[in-house]
Amino acid sequence: MNPRYSKKSTPQPRRSWRAAASSRRYPWSDTEKAMNLKYLAAAALCACSALANAQVLVKNATLLTLAEGQDEPFSGYLLADADGAIVAVGPGSYSGELDYATSVVDASGMLVVPGFVSAHNHLWQTAFRGLAIDEELWPWLKALHWTYGDFFADGDFYWFTLHGAMDQLAHGITTTYSHSQRLGGSEAQYLESLAAEAGFSQHFVFSYNGNVNQPEQDYRSDFAAFMALSRDYMAQPGASMLAPAMHSVALHGNLPMLKVEMDVAAEYGLGAQFHYLEQYSRREQDRAEWPDLMAAGAVRKGNSFAHFIHTTDEILDDTAAGGAGMSWNPLSNGRLASGLADIPGYLERGIPVGMGVDGAASADIGDPFENMRMGMYALRMQHRDAGIMSPLQVMKLHTMGSAELIGVADKVGSLEPGKRADFLVLDPDSPATGALFYPAAHIVATMSADNIDAVYVDGKLRVKNGEILEQDMDLVQQEVEKRVADIVARQQAAQ
Ligand SMILES: [Zn+2]
Structure with a gap:
């Protein structure tokens, strides 16, 4: 695949579009017109069966679905059913009838895009931001994991993981992809991470960090x-867990x-992810x-490497031949001075x-807007080439690219019938981001999490104007701060 962006002529402001803010219709390109026929046909097919149990209709939106072959935004609608699946997405107005209980959201002036998918995360870490800010990976691990990891108490993994999941959803x-870590916790303490995520709406793949410092039989038993x-x-109704996976350590x-x-991964048909080739000074080891x-x-296919920066031709040849992939984490790689992968x-x-x-x-904020901008700009700096990666391409990497890497592309990553109705409503006017030329460029170059008007998961409103609706973030924050203080006190008492 050629990652280079096909450069277009300098765009002019679409004044007519901005002026007609009430509808904010996007001027159709030929590609869009061709796509519209396909979408209209799809909408017509599913409208009849969707009526009785429709949950939410988003109308008058500027949609960027990121579905295969659908790179251009269009003005249209999205309909989700009561089970949280997308049943129709298309241009223009939805013409079918709706059940009286259907929530109708007028997204005039808004951009509607798939929710972001993050392919490498340790959710508990939101409790410990800002530590060892001038250190690279190993001294940073020493300051966090190897200093406090043995002092976690019952409940800590639960609250820290919930806090991290809430923080990510708000962003x-x-x-x-919850690349969970057991630190010094017991099996029961560590599995609180899974319970916390299963009790929250953010979709997740749980990457299980088995205890390899025990006999094989016990490892297998824990894994089972x-x-x-x-x-x-x-199996629970409305389950937020999409799949299990393995954190190979x-x-x-x-x-x-x-x-x-x-x-074990092969026996259960799981993908495994590895931390690999992250710290520059340890690259030879x-x-x-x-x-x-x-x-x-x-x-092998289904497995992936997190960071994967200091590769060699041999490593890349083997990786491509084997079908393994990688998670690019530019915010973290910048913070820890790890380097820039040759994406x-x-x-x-x-x-x-x-x-x-x-x-x-x-990172220290789990913000996909910052992550995309950081990654795209770092590549441009290194290559001194403004066409090395486009906003649309980096958006795709953080949605479908991640979904494919972690094995859930049939469920999330784009706005298409049959997938989960996970989407963001972005408001380019709050805070104001200026004239809108190209939505993807606008999102990556000008927007931040502050522009998120709403976050939907499974067709349900979960975050509105930054406020998480299903949990009280202030209470969770207080609990986390108290627990971190207790961990620090236990650690200091042990010195
Ligand atoms: Zn990591």
């Missing part, structure tokens, strides 16, 4: 229990267990581990790329 991340628990959570320090991890990954069968080069080789905000103690 427009509707699906997260986790899978049973996952099946229970996923054996590579760095417990090689015999790496093969076991890969065997990391590269030396590549043969171990290859020998364990880790470089255009990876895409040219056909390596799947998603984007993640990583843990909020290394």
Whole structure:
């Protein structure tokens, strides 16, 4: 795939569009006209069956669906059913009848886009922002994980993870890949992370960090229990858990267990994700581990590497041949001075790329707008080429690219019939972001989480004007701060 953006002539402000703010119709391009025929046909097909149980109709929106082949925005509507699935999305007005209970949202003047998907995250870390700000990865780990990780008490993982999930949702991340970490917690304490996410609306894939410092039999037994628990959570009505996955940790320090991890992942049909090639000064040690990954069968389709910055041609050739992918986490990579992955080069080789905000103690705000801007601008700085990556391309990496990487592209990542009705309503006028030339460029170059008017998950309004509706963020924040203070006190008392 050629990642380069086909440069267009300098655009002129679409005055007629801005002036007609009441409808804010987008002037149709030929591509859009062709697409519209397809969408109109799809809408006509599903309208009849959708009437009785429609949940929400969003109308008069400028939609950027990011569905395959649908790169241009259009003025139209989105209809979701009572189960939270999209049943119709198309241009113009919805012409079918609606049930009396259907919520109708007039999105005039708003942009409606898929919720962001973050492909690499440690949700508990929102409790510990701003630590070791001048350190790279290992000293930063020492200041956080290896200082406080042994002092977590019952309930800490629950509250910290809930806090992180709420924070991400308020920033427009509707699906997260929870690359969970057990630190020094017991199995029961650690699994509070899963309970916290299962009790909250943000969609998630739970990447299980098994304890590899125990006999293989016990590891397998814990994993079986986790899978049973996952099946229970996923069977609940309106489940927010989309899939289980594996956080592979054996590579760095417990090689015999790496093969076991890969065997277990294969037995359950799970994708595994690895932290790999992150810190620059450790690149040679990391590269030396590549043969171990290859020998364990880790470089395969469905598996992915987080960061994956300091690669070599051999590593990239093997990765492309094996079908493994990577999560690009520019905010975290900038904060920890890790470096910049060669994303255009990876895409040219056909390596799947998603984007993640990583843990909020290394990012330190889980904000996909900042993440996209940081990543796109860093590539432009390095290449001194303003066409190296387009706003639309970076948006796709943070939605469909991530969804494909973590194996949930059939459920989220774009606005298409059959997928979950997870979307953001963005208000370009609050705060004011100026004349709107191209929506994707506008979103990436000018907008922030402050422009999120509303966040919907499963067709339900979850965040309005920054306020999370299903939980009291102030109370959760207070609980988290109290618990962090207790952890610090326990750590200091132990010195
Ligand atoms: Zn990470």
